[in-house]
Amino acid sequence: MRKSFKTLMFHGVADDMSEHCVFMPSRNCFVRTDDFEKAIDYCSSRFKILRPGDLDAYFDGTASDDGIFITVDDGLQYFFDHALPVLKKYNAPATVFITSDWTNEGIEPAIFALEYHLYSKLPAKLVVKKNELHFERQVTGKSGINAVLNELWNELFNRKISANSIRANEISLNGVPMNELTDEGNPGYWKPASWETIRAAHLSGIIDIGGHGKTHTPFSWLRADELEQEMAENKKEIQTHLNTEAVVCTFPHGMYDEKTLAVVGKHFAYGFTNRVVPAAVETRTCLSRYNVPFQRPNSIPSLLSYPFAGKILRKAGAVSGWY
Numbered sequence: 593m594r595k596s597f598k599t600l601m602f603h604g605v606a607d608d609m610s611e612h613c614v615f616m617p618s619r620n621c622f623v624r625t626d627d628f629e630k631a632i633d634y635c636s637s638r639f640k641i642l643r644p645g646d647l648d649a650y651f652d653g654t655a656s657d658d659g660i661f662i663t664v665d666d667g668l669q670y671f672f673d674h675a676l677p678v679l680k681k682y683n684a685p686a687t688v689f690i691t692s693d694w695t696n697e698g699i700e701p702a703i704f705a706l707e708y709h710l711y712s713k714l715p716a717k718l719v720v721k722k723n724e725l726h727f728e729r730q731v732t733g734k735s736g737i738n739a740v741l742n743e744l745w746n747e748l749f750n751r752k753i754s755a756n757s758i759r760a761n762e763i764s765l766n767g768v769p770m771n772e773l774t775d776e777g778n779p780g781y782w783k784p785a786s787w788e789t790i791r792a793a794h795l796s797g798i799i800d801i802g803g804h805g806k807t808h809t810p811f812s813w814l815r816a817d818e819l820e821q822e823m824a825e826n827k828k829e830i831q832t833h834l835n836t837e838a839v840v841c842t843f844p845h846g847m848y849d850e851k852t853l854a855v856v857g858k859h860f861a862y863g864f865t866n867r868v869v870p871a872a873v874e875t876r877t878c879l880s881r882y883n884v885p886f887q888r889p890n891s892i893p894s895l896l897s898y899p900f901a902g903k904i905l906r907k908a909g910a911v912s913g914w915y
């Protein structure tokens with residue numbers, strides 16, 4: 593029978609998360625270290641763990657084992673600190689997808705740091721001004737943070753403002769610009785790893801590198817010429833800093849359209865979205881991924897809607913959750 597592979601998607605790995613982390617879409621991108629190890633243990637004992645160079649065999653029909661491709665978006669410090677030792681222990685390769693501007697800037701994007709500062713300043717008047725957006729809300733307690741951040745992210749998507757483009761001085765809390773607030777005490781879950789850290793991991797032989805855009809702007813928002821630049825400059829930065837060619841990419845926020853896929857095909861052999869694309873319409877430049885949401889018992893319904901990932905996680909005993 594023809595062999596197949598599935599792709600798992602991770603972002604960060606942490607031993608635990610601070611109590612300020614109540615914004616679910618962000619929290620759902622983190623996996624506890626021991627759950628990560630259970631998943632890697634399970635996968636590596638049953639499947640071939642793939643590198644980008646192994647993917648061709650699944651498309652030309654010569655693959656001899658079912659495979660798992662472990663993908664990690666954004667190149668976060670928390671991933672390298674907590675997941676890399678696990679991957680080394682199991683000799684399981686993973687591919688990390690780098691947004692080069694994020695790595696170059698070396699700081700947690702303001703949109704993510706906001707959650708910590710908002711929690712620390714309650715009750716807080718939050719104001720975000722960016723281009724034509726003027727978002728203003730009063731947040732009285734911890735329970736309001738998730739709803740307000742959901743509203744803010746929705747506003748950003750509706751107006752096609754890239755979340756990563758928001759600067760700290762465009763956000764204020766109780767009248768104080770966020771860039772004037774101390775970051776001391778903020779665990780910085782979305783802080784990028786340095787090029788040095790990524791290079792050392794890559795040189796260790798266990799980490800492959802892919803592209804994730806220059807700026808993290810959703811590909812479907814960009815014109816074809818902007819897309820060319822977004823991908824070409826991302827690849828160039830990766831080549832310069834890591835001396836490797838990125839041949840696979842993942843789409844920021846998983847977003848794409850027909851035009852995107854044509855440009856992806858010019859720069860990369862394989863492209864991955866963030867969700868499950870029906871097998872019948874999957875192509876090399878538009879492949880499915882399964883997010884791995886271990887954090888809460890109530891993530892089980894979403895696991896069940898992704899039967900493959902759910903099966904892995906249940907068998908790995910890794911659905912116990914943060915709580």
Ligand SMILES: [Zn+2]
Nearest residue numbers: 665666844845
């Ligand atoms: Zn991303």
